[in-house]
Amino acid sequence: MRRSTKAHRLALAATSALVAVFMLAGPTLACAGLIGPNGAVNLLRTTTFAGYHDGVEHYVTAFKFAGGGGKFGSIVPLPGIPSDVVRGGDWTLQRLVRETRKQLLFEADLRAAPAASGAEVLLQTRIDALDITILRGGGADVGKWATDHGFRLPPDSPEVLDFYAQRSPIFMAASFDADSAKARGQSIGDGTPVHLTIPTENPWVPLRILGLGKTPGATVEADVFLLTDHRPALLPRPGLVPGLQLAHSDAASDSLLADLRSDKGMGWVPSSAWLTQIAIDADADRLTFDLAVDASGKDTPSMVAAGFVSPRPPAPATPPADLSRIGLALVVFAIGAAFVLGLMATRPAGARPA
Amino acid sequence: MKRRFALSSVAALLAAIMVWAVGGAVLGTSRSEPLHVEITIHYSHYEPAAFRVPAGRPVAIVLRNTDPIDHEWIVGDAALHERHRTGTEPYHASRPTEVTIPALSTITTVVTFASPGSLQYICHLPGHEAYGMVGTVTITP
Secondary structure, three states, rough: OOOHHHHHHHHHHHOOOEEEEEEOOOOHHHOOOOOOOOOOOOOOOEEEEEEEEEEEEEEEEEEEEEOOOOOOEEEEEEOOOOOOOEEEOOOOOHHHHHHHHHHHHOOOOOOOOOOOOOOOOEEEEEEEHHHHEEEOOHHHHHHHHHHHHOEOOOOOHHHHHHHHHHOOOOOEEEEEHHHHHHHOOOOOOOEEEEEEEEEEOOOEEOOHHHHHOOOOOOOEEEEEEEEEEOOOOOEEEEEEEEEEEEEEEEOOOOHHHHHHHOOOOOOOOOOOOOEEEEEEEEEEOOOOOOOOOOOOOOOOOOOOOOOOOOOOOOOOOOOOOHHHHHHHHHHHHHHHHHHHHHHHHHOOOOOOOO | OOHHHHHHHHHHHHHHHHHHHHHEEEOOOOOOOOOEEEEEEEOOEEEEEEEEEEEOOOEEEEEEEEEOOEEEEEEHHHHHHHHHHOOOOOOOOOOOOOOOOOOEEEEEEEEEOOEEEEEEEOOOOOOHHOOEEEEEEEEEE
């Protein structure tokens, strides 16, 4: 069942990036002008699938080799600590695309994707040419870890990392060594699938991160595949917000489930499930939310998981005023008030109203 | 009438002192002392994004970067900024008007603005200017 035909590669390429991509930059690339808006590099692209069954989210994403040399990286926010990070199966993602996009197989779009840390390292592993690190920390911690490890984060990353860290301080940093990929014989378009097993009661799919580093006016095009026990309730509801469309929603076919189950690490796929595909075509600056998924059948997707409600107040943008200055202000005010009261107390009697 | 004027004057004076004490960005007690300006960089924006200083006085500018990424504070005229948009200097430390502030750090630079006018301060790291890392310093006579 291994799918390696050109058609399937094209279909895979048609799905859009689902994680933010950064270049691992050398120190000589710090000033403007040395790289173009998208970098004089090839950006890798990914495809993602989120399955949820028995309280476990199975997150499968593929990091694609897009040619060129050097190192590239990406950071993916996660809803929980993975219990396992392994190489994913070979055809899961392709099979999902085929299930929902048969008519587009030969209309594939090969455009390139637009282009001292306090973080705790929970897990490190290498999969093919990918170095995977699972981190726990606040937005600043993870951002600092990333910059210390050669990731050149875009200017919107501090706010976006904080956005995610407030809800789940778990991130996956993936460093893709293109030279190593070439040495391994990987061709342009080849993907390295990664399968994360994440026990969580609160599955969600990161969407806001897709707009990271995009220039104003850029669009985000992506597909999210969900496989759940029941028809999921989603927030925001596709179709009700600009840029999100419900492209597929139906009981998964027996053949799909059988194919998925036969892939490496996919034995968890149940005998019946619901397949949902959300197509994203949104302005990057309007994609300020995530996709909350309630697969329990209770129809209560979380406002917090969708990023509409912050679980705790955001950190103050500016430091509190200097206490000594406030104290000085109070002293001056007290003296002034005493002066005014003194003036009022010495008013001549004739000036008082009758 | 005089008493009302006196009360109004005192109230205005108090208000001015309060504003200065609580929220003023520029501090300095005499012409011989450097003025102080604090600029916080948060979420890749300058706060404040505008301030005023007099010409000819040294200004100690404290640049506090709360972000986990590096930033720049480069102040000058349009020609200077145009050069930096295509520049190749990776790190700025030799000129007081061109400063790199590493992630989560604070840098102080002292600048004397010679003549009145208006200058912009910009971060020229890739994408930062377009993201809004732009501010204006107005130099008064």
